[in-house]
Amino acid sequence: MKRTATLAGVPRWVAVIALAGAIFILLPLVAVINRVDWPQFIPLISSESSVAALLLSLRTAVASTVLCIVFGVPIAIVLARTTFAGQRFVRSLVLLPLVLPPVVGGIALLYTFGRRGLLGQTFDVLGIPIAFSTTAVVLAQTFVAIPFLILSLEGALRTAGTRYEAVAATLGARPTTVLFRVTIPLVLPALISGAILSFARALGEFGATLTFAGSLQGVTRTLPLEIYLRLETNPDAAVALSLVLVAVAVFVVGLAYRASAVPTARARVAS
Template sequence: MDAVPRWVLGVAAVGALFVLLPLVAMVSRVNWGSFLELVTSESSVAALMLSLRTSSVATIICVVVGVPMALVLARTRFPGQRLLRPLVLLPLVLPPVVGGIALLYTFGRRGLLGETLDVLGIQIAFSTTAVVLAQTFVALPYLVLSLEGGLRAVGTRYEAVASTLGAAPTTVLRRVTLPLVLPALVSGAVLSFARALGEFGATLTFAGSLQGVTRTLPLEIYLQRETDPDAAVALSLVLVIVAVLVVGFAHRGANPATGFLRRDA
């Protein structure tokens, strides 16, 4: 603390209050007398279960697709790589509703791929699959960014030694690279899950809001805000608690120097 000027502490306290006060205000508005009744209603439980299922599937897709993407960005050099990285990370700064429109014009019935899929009898837009795709679209960059940083942090010396000893590239990846960056991979996957769980704009635009099919917990909160504010506040608190647990798990063993989980965590 002695190395930090007092004015820095003051500004940091203001920033902390800016984040915490809205949460405190929300908690103060919770109707605790009917809290359990509000969060266990049929529509609330259906929305929560749908969110957990779709977010889990989206996270699995992020891992399957994101690990190769991060490896390519961190371990290879090719023309256009400097352009590809910003494009991969674009959903981080892109308004979710714009992402939903992009997905709709790709997989919708009149979309780039949607017309072909429709001929084959496959309809994606406004289905549970659309929810998963929307969540994956916004969550994938979190895993790629986390894992790419982890790959760059550990370097390539151990991989080079394994290759020198005759290990095949796939063996090096499986036995050396992935174990070294496993903490970063876990952190990225958990953050991707949290982002998918809270996704709203892309889901509403691309998947709509059909109870039990596409109405996730954020959509349920938005609808309840107009008809039952108490239920909206109660469900918001549930989502906050889940988010805090997820982010806390992701950073419980974070290495302050690298921002990634310690290997002994």
């Protein structure tokens, strides 16, 4: 087929649609910046409740990211490297939090870890109160964020292939040694970018937290919940806090891009 008018192989109409799409994504951001009450910006974001919300958000998002790594890495390895009956089904279930509305996730968590939930009694006996605690926030965030890590890591594992692992095994390395000396270093960039994406998703979590954990300053009221509450009384503060969240998110996504730029290069070398 003969291509007419192309931009480095990309049809012009694709570029035009891409531009429209980019404007659609960027314009709301511009609108937020435009609405910020700049002279009041610092006082608005440094109020006691704002700072408490921001610190809580950062703390819980870091904790969730750690949980995502601890549980997500093994899940990704099992999904990428093993074969078992019903694997496709398991994969789609594991990725379910990605497509579920967070509120539904919150309801599901409530009926699992809530006081009258499946495991609620167990945790009560163990002396770990979950209802209305920061633990509940971390659980909600982990639930919605873990698919991001699994997806990114599983893809990288498949792309990297098993050649190096096979070589290491023939040289006498045990599976655990292979995992830590070969597999993980090979997919480290994807692991980092996956972890950063999980962190970003955890930071933005709203629905599941509100449904499952409640909302109390310094305990469960994270930045998104604080923004929603401020919208009721002080929209200026809500806008200012939104911008803070946007800034953190942009920074984090930028980090993720930098981390994920490496694996493509490596994958090319490997293949």
